Amino acid sequence: MVLLKSFFVFFVVFVQSSLGAPPSRKKPDLPKAAYYERIGNSKVFVFKSSINSTVFSQIIGNDKNRKNDDSPFYTVNLGTLVSKFQEWQREMPRVKPFYSVKTNNEPVILSTLATLGSGFDCASKNEMNMILGNNKLTTPENIIFAHTIKPEKFISHADKMGINKMTFDNEEELYKVKKFHSNPRMVLRINVSDQTAAHKLGAKFGSNPITDAPKLLKKAAELGLEVIGISFHIGSGATKEETYGIGIKYARDLFDKGLELGHNMTLLDIGGGYPGNDTDEEISLQKIAKVVNTALDKYFPESGNYEIIAEPGRYFATAPVSVTANIVSSVEIKAERITKKPTDSNITAYSYYLNDGVYGTFACKVADFCPTISSFPLFPKNNQTQYISAVWGPTCSDSDLIEEQTNLPHMEVGEWLYYPYMGAYSIVLATDFNGFERAKGYYCIDEKSLQYIKSRKAAKSDLLSVLF
Numbered sequence: 309m310v311l312l313k314s315f316f317v318f319f320v321v322f323v324q325s326s327l328g329a330p331p332s333r334k335k336p337d338l339p340k341a342a343y344y345e346r347i348g349n350s351k352v353f354v355f356k357s358s359i360n361s362t363v364f365s366q367i368i369g370n371d372k373n374r375k376n377d378d379s380p381f382y383t384v385n386l387g388t389l390v391s392k393f394q395e396w397q398r399e400m401p402r403v404k405p406f407y408s409v410k411t412n413n414e415p416v417i418l419s420t421l422a423t424l425g426s427g428f429d430c431a432s433k434n435e436m437n438m439i440l441g442n443n444k445l446t447t448p449e450n451i452i453f454a455h456t457i458k459p460e461k462f463i464s465h466a467d468k469m470g471i472n473k474m475t476f477d478n479e480e481e482l483y484k485v486k487k488f489h490s491n492p493r494m495v496l497r498i499n500v501s502d503q504t505a506a507h508k509l510g511a512k513f514g515s516n517p518i519t520d521a522p523k524l525l526k527k528a529a530e531l532g533l534e535v536i537g538i539s540f541h542i543g544s545g546a547t548k549e550e551t552y553g554i555g556i557k558y559a560r561d562l563f564d565k566g567l568e569l570g571h572n573m574t575l576l577d578i579g580g581g582y583p584g585n586d587t588d589e590e591i592s593l594q595k596i597a598k599v600v601n602t603a604l605d606k607y608f609p610e611s612g613n614y615e616i617i618a619e620p621g622r623y624f625a626t627a628p629v630s631v632t633a634n635i636v637s638s639v640e641i642k643a644e645r646i647t648k649k650p651t652d653s654n655i656t657a658y659s660y661y662l663n664d665g666v667y668g669t670f671a672c673k674v675a676d677f678c679p680t681i682s683s684f685p686l687f688p689k690n691n692q693t694q695y696i697s698a699v700w701g702p703t704c705s706d707s708d709l710i711e712e713q714t715n716l717p718h719m720e721v722g723e724w725l726y727y728p729y730m731g732a733y734s735i736v737l738a739t740d741f742n743g744f745e746r747a748k749g750y751y752c753i754d755e756k757s758l759q760y761i762k763s764r765k766a767a768k769s770d771l772l773s774v775l776f
């Protein structure tokens with residue numbers, strides 16, 4: 309992270325100087341949007357050429373400075389989202405993403421992904437409505453109701469909307485679905501867990517693939533419920549790509565058992581767990597793709613006409629979103645207070661208090677959804693001394709601590725701190741606890757990415773005409 313941070317500061321200073329940026333106190337010379345485009349209901353700034361998220365955040369920050377507006381904000385770079393989608397298709401061409409809506413339900417992200425051809429993993433009635441409600445972003449077969457525990461009303465709602473694919477991992481759910489859905493197509497979720505994952509979903513979801521799953525296939529057949537496939541989720545924030553291979557092998561065995569029982573097994577759902585941060589070296593989409601593609605070729609060859617899907621969340625949502633908050637207070641302290649080392653009692657350090665925090669957009673901190681967040685001055689200055697610093701959120705809670713310990717130059721009240729890679733499990737979890745306002749979103753794209761989205765839209769039916 310320290311290396312990343314040094315690189316980042318260098319990069320931003322480089323970008324600024326290459327743009328002819330004057331020293332810090334003057335306004336940096338920033339590019340201007342060529343025009344605006346509406347995607348769904350969102351106003352999107354369109355730039356002639358590729359726009360860096362940091363530079364776009366600087367544009368917004370600069371504009372806010374001009375207007376004396378210090379409210380926190382986040383930016384969504386749809387060009388980055390398009391690149392992520394293209395990377396996914398390049399790396400795993402046989403696997404269709406069903407984006408996990410819970411990760412970030414910004415309407416502009418949902419409509420962009422729908423236009424690019426993504427399906428959706430919905431876990432609640434409201435999530436189904438976000439996709440198939442007024443806007444009708446896609447058609448019902450592009451949705452999987454991917455929650456194994458479903459309120460009866462949600463099951464009826466799915467039926468009403470024409471959503472048939474849904475996951476289950478226990479017998480009780482089968483009875484419920486049989487009663488409340490007229491045409492369910494069940495997907496049996498098994499527990500295949502990467503024990504190193506930040507969020508091991510196996511403790512809560514998934515049947516044992518060896519002992520319980522075969523019995524559930526049999527029970528479904530007895531109840532006259534069609535099981536069309538197998539799903540698993542190796543855990544969010546996973547690090548062991550080989551776990552996908554293990555899951556695919558289990559799924560093959562269960563496909564064979566299901567076929568013997570008369571189920572029409574056609575769908576394999578390899579869940580989520582794909583990293584969202586490009587700088588994560590432990591695991592990458594490339595490493596996962598190698599394992600997945602090899603296992604698919606072996607157990608689910610193309611000739612079998614299987615439908616292979618995944619439920620990526622943080623993979624798509626993380627990188628396009630950056631968060632920027634304003635410094636409300638900058639307090640000089642002794643480093644000992646941060647490091648807890650008495651030997652640091654003579655070292656100068658700073659506590660910063662921002663107007664967004666872990667009860668706001670940094671909510672991903674609470675449940676450890678964003679373990680590696682790190683801030684940078686939005687408008688960095690050259691050659692500044694770095695001080696040990698802590699960064700706090702605005703509320704009265706002592707848990708409202710965004711960064712326990714980091715290194716930052718001395719920053720003043722009114723300056724902005726910038727956090728990249730912040731789109732997953734952040735905005736969706738934000739509250740207005742203590743009365744602090746939530747960050748507002750700004751959206752950008754470059755012309756080439758916009759043309760790409762439009763070309764994808766042209767290849768589809770009128771259904772998507774609502775987007776532009």
Ligand SMILES: Cc1ncc(COP(=O)(O)O)c(C=O)c1O
Pocket residue numbers: 408411429454455509541543544545579580581582619620621622623
């Ligand atoms: C059922 C399901 N699918 C997909 C996801 C998305 O996971 P990730 O963000 O790790 O890709 C989650 C996350 O909790 C989930 O519960």
